[in-house]
Amino acid sequence: xxxxxxxxxxxxxxxxxxxxxxxxxxxxxxxxxxxxxxxxxxxxxxxxxxxxxxxxxxxxxxxxxxxxxx
Numbered sequence: 001x002x003x004x005x006x007x008x009x010x011x012x013x014x015x016x017x018x019x020x021x022x023x024x025x026x027x028x029x030x031x032x033x034x035x036x037x038x039x040x041x042x043x044x045x046x047x048x049x050x051x052x053x054x055x056x057x058x059x060x061x062x063x064x065x066x067x068x069x070x
Contacts, residue, residue: 006054020032
């Protein structure tokens with residue numbers, strides 16, 4: 001884990017993931033996040049990778065929708 005604050009885009013994505021997870025009961029896919037944010041799949045994937053690297057989320061092995069917010 002890197003002890004670095006989240007960027008504005010990462011923080012906004014984290015809030016969106018949290019809201020969608022609470023509303024629907026499961027984490028959204030990268031495609032769903034891409035549609036909601038208007039960002040490309042690769043941009044959202046890069047932001048998600050940053051969340052994992054900064055310790056704000058973790059990747060859960062062997063599962064679809066495999067990100068868990070911390």
